[in-house]
Amino acid sequence: MYGHIYNIIVAAGSGSRFGAELPKQYCLFCDRPLIMTTIERFRDALPGSHVILVINESHAEMWESLCREYSFTTPTTAFGGASRWESVKNAISTIPAPITDDTIITVHDGARPMASAELIRRTIAPVAAGAPGAIPVTPVTESLRMVTPTGSTPVDRANYRSVQTPQAFNGRLLYEAYKIPYHNEFTDDASVMAAAGHTEMQLVEGDPQNIKVTLPADIKIAELFNSMR
Numbered sequence: 001m002y003g004h005i006y007n008i009i010v011a012a013g014s015g016s017r018f019g020a021e022l023p024k025q026y027c028l029f030c031d032r033p034l035i036m037t038t039i040e041r042f043r044d045a046l047p048g049s050h051v052i053l054v055i056n057e058s059h060a061e062m063w064e065s066l067c068r069e070y071s072f073t074t075p076t077t078a079f080g081g082a083s084r085w086e087s088v089k090n091a092i093s094t095i096p097a098p099i100t101d102d103t104i105i106t107v108h109d110g111a112r113p114m115a116s117a118e119l120i121r122r123t124i125a126p127v128a129a130g131a132p133g134a135i136p137v138t139p140v141t142e143s144l145r146m147v148t149p150t151g152s153t154p155v156d157r158a159n160y161r162s163v164q165t166p167q168a169f170n171g172r173l174l175y176e177a178y179k180i181p182y183h184n185e186f187t188d189d190a191s192v193m194a195a196a197g198h199t200e201m202q203l204v205e206g207d208p209q210n211i212k213v214t215l216p217a218d219i220k221i222a223e224l225f226n227s228m229r
Contacts, residue, residue, distance in 0.1 A: 004103050005049035005124065006171070007042045008091040011035050011110025012056045012080020024213050025110045026062070030223060032070050034213065037113040039075060042106075042166075045117035046124075051075035052091045053110075085186045089178045095171070103171025104128065107189045111213040112165060114222050116229075119207045124168045126202040133169040133198065135190050136206035137161035163188060164206045173198055 011025040025035040035053070042051055055063055057079040067074045078094050080087035088107055095105070104127050108115060119136060126134040140160045145152040167189050174189065177196035186192050190201050209225040211218060 002046040002049035005046055006095050006103065006105050007046065007049055007051045007166070008054065008088060008105065008107045009035070009038055009042070009051060009075075009110050010054045010080070010084060010087050010091075010107065011038075012054045012059075012087045013111075014056070023056075023059070024219075026059070026066065027216075027219060029113055029213075029219055030226060032072075033066050034113050034219070035110050036066075036070065036072050038108070038110050038115070041113065041115050041117070042108070042120065045115075045120040050095075052078055052094055054078045054080050054087045054091050056080050083182065083186075085178075085182050085192065088189060092175055092178055095175075099171045099175045101170055101172050104168055105171045105174050106166040106168045108166035109212055112210055113213070114207070114209050114211060114225055115166060116207060116210070119210060120166060122204050123166055126204065127168045127170055131170075131202045132173050132200060133167065133190060133193050134202040134204050135167050136164040136210070137203050138164065138206040138208055161203065162206070163190070164210050164212075169193060 014023055026033045029037055039051055039053065042049065053075050055077055063074065076094060078091040081090055104124055106124065123134050123136050138161065140157040140162055144155045144157050144160060146155050169189065174193065177192050180195055183195060193201065211222055213219055213222060
């Protein structure tokens, strides 16, 4: 049903901020490596779509061993690069040609295991309808200040949104955007698209439970959210 969709799941990080022996994507979440749940979210939400898992090349043997241990079928894998941008670029290069306007590419953080089927489908819907891209966002709930050379000033949080993944894009446009040389301001794939001139991204409603696991306590929070579904 969703055969023209490629879901890139980026899980090539070292997890240095996580502070555990294993990178966060391989730590246990609901009794198995977290990344397996992330992959299954897309398999369940978009049957027939293609998943491309980006991992660190040094983790390849460990990942194969974990798949055997947990009887898990690995998707197509690509190796990460020196930056997230390079990792996504490597994954895009594995997609068979031609990448056309009918191709949809999503990009998701491997450490977000709580992306619901509703959120995933809600994000791809504008792209399927012709938008160049779509981004899930949530309102900012805390006060914000902008740091200036002389101190800081308050800003109106109503003018800002927090950005989540997955982000979805017209496949051809994203492929072309990733031909642009790397810039430090490329914090996500929407910023790469913006640099290519595609600033009209559609914003869709995000999900507060779609948290990114950064610290060990975040896994416990995500497991609590999972138990509530």
